[in-house]
Amino acid sequence: MTKKVTKVFAIMGVSTAVVAAGLMLFSPEPVKSAHQYAGTLYVAGMGGHFAKVDVNIDPSEKQPIKINAIDRVEIGDSSTHPTHDPRIDAKDSNTMYWSTYKKDKSANGQLHVGKTDLKTGKVLADKLVALPPESTWAGANYCGSGQSEKYYLPISMAMEGYIDVIDKKTMELKERVMISEFHPDKNYRFAHSMNTLDGKGYYVALNVSTPKTKDEWKVTGDLAMYVLDMAALEKGEAKVLKKNVIKGGNPGKTTTFRMYFTPDGKYITQSAADMMYLIDANTLELVAKENRQAGDNHDALPTLDSKYAVLTLRAPNPAISTEEKIVDGWVQLYDIENRKIVGEPTSVCYSCHKDEGYDGKSVLCGIDAVWKK
Secondary structure, X not given: OOOOEEEEEOOOOEEOOOEEOXXXXXXXXXXXXXXXXXXXXXXXXXXXXXXXXEEEEOOOOOOOEEEEEEEEEEOOOOOOOOEEEEEEOOOOOOEEEEEEOOXXXXXXXXXXXXXXXXXXXXXXXEEEEOOOOOOOEOOOOEEEEEEOOOEEEEEEOOEOOEEEEEEOOOOOEEEEEEHHHOOOOOXXXXXXXXXXXXXXXXXXXXXXXEEOOOOOEEEEEEEEEEEEEHHHHHXXXXXEEEEEEEOOOOOOOOOOOOEEEOOOOOEEEEEEEOEEEEEEOOOOOEEEEEOOOOOEEEEEEEOOOOOEEEEEEEEEOOOOOOOOOOEEEEEEEEEOOOOEEXXXXXXXXXXXXXXXXXXXXXXXXXXXXXXXX
């Protein structure tokens, strides 16, 4: 199977700092900084492709994240390959692993895992993975993931959730660990994960929930965290190295999604919908929380120097003229050192799709990057 990078167009970032339809896109005054960054962001938008976004970031600008060009890295059709999860290989920046968010109805309800050559856009592998019988609710599946030297480990948001151990060379399923093996209570919703910097641990975030109906749950705002032993996971075993619970989120709103460890090893930048959490990577204690971002936060990617994080957000775009609020995908900068949002957000989804018609369905989720050093 071969999919090529499709050139879309070059575009400057679209920004907004206005009140529209009752929504304020918060844009505090930027902090003057000598730090500047450039690189390529790979952003999942629920379709059968990733946005490939070349950016320059200058925290001293009113709109810190400037888009120079947007391409697409296609992996399949949106009906068969909707994706939330880009994961660039830790040692080879030309290889990206990915997984799908929804079941492929044309393949007996299985999911896809694969890898792509980012130089050519060619899909190097695309494998089908069946869900376990324990996952009786599977409206949402792979979103977060981690990796070790030999394995790619996506985690399922299904109920019951699970961690798959995928061989990086063959993309074949080697092992599967159910979340119940380390979190026996089924009082959670939406599992996400990331490997520790040294590759020896696998961080898991679970939203503590309470049942509303048989098939509907409400998040309490509490976050249950685990760090599992990577070597044990690779053997299909769950060994807990540390755990903690962070309380104090907003019931029904604060919902954790994807996360990263900062390169200096100090923090976890944890997305949490109406908040962004900064968590001590050693103790798993909450250090700071941010609730002034422009929309629901779904990922938080640190810069190489660990001073800033690029947040992926979902919020209406006042530039889209319709009777209904159309949700756009945005990126916004967070200052890790000073614990604050910097400048105005930048549109990605509308910027990419506006010439072909934008329906608000291509909203951002996971993000990874190849930074220029």
